[in-house]
Amino acid sequence: MAQSQQLTLSVVTPESSIVTDVAVESIILPGEEGQLTILPGHINFITPLRPGTFAYKVGGEFQIAFLSGGFAQVFNGNVSVLAETLDMAQDLDLAATELSVAEYKRELEALKVGTAEYSALVEKRDFALAKIRTAQKKIH
Numbered sequence: 001m002a003q004s005q006q007l008t009l010s011v012v013t014p015e016s017s018i019v020t021d022v023a024v025e026s027i028i029l030p031g032e033e034g035q036l037t038i039l040p041g042h043i044n045f046i047t048p049l050r051p052g053t054f055a056y057k058v059g060g061e062f063q064i065a066f067l068s069g070g071f072a073q074v075f076n077g078n079v080s081v082l083a084e085t086l087d088m089a090q091d092l093d094l095a096a097t098e099l100s101v102a103e104y105k106r107e108l109e110a111l112k113v114g115t116a117e118y119s120a121l122v123e124k125r126d127f128a129l130a131k132i133r134t135a136q137k138k139i140h
Helices: 094-109 116-136
Strands: 007-012 017-024 026-031 034-038 045-049 052-058 061-067 070-075 078-083 086-088
Touching: 007 026, 017 052, 026 045, 026 061, 052 116, 061 116, 094 116
Parallel strands: 007 078
Antiparallel strands: 007 017, 026 034, 026 052, 045 070, 052 061, 061 086, 070 078
16 A cells, blocks of 8 residues: 555644644654654654644645644544644744743843742743744744
């Protein structure tokens, strides 16, 4: 049997189905241990996703989005992504996010390293930095 040259992608958030059964050429996911590239014929697996850049290629063009974390399942050429939120890169407010990062950095300077408050703020800063990287990303 010939292997399909495409994957079928579905993306669901608590609010809606963002992408439903779209034929794609490849998918890039922000895995817990780093970036994952899914191509046709990929093995079946389930993985947690961290906040970061999510992209899928349709008709030779990448669609780029910021995924706030979740899970992905690859099963027989079907890829299902369950995400907390998903925002297309062109919809991200880069200027506001950069201001947030600057504010987080100022606040971190006043906090003691190792405290719960410091750790929570570092997580917020890193989340915002991941959004900035996504907004600036170009994939070819």
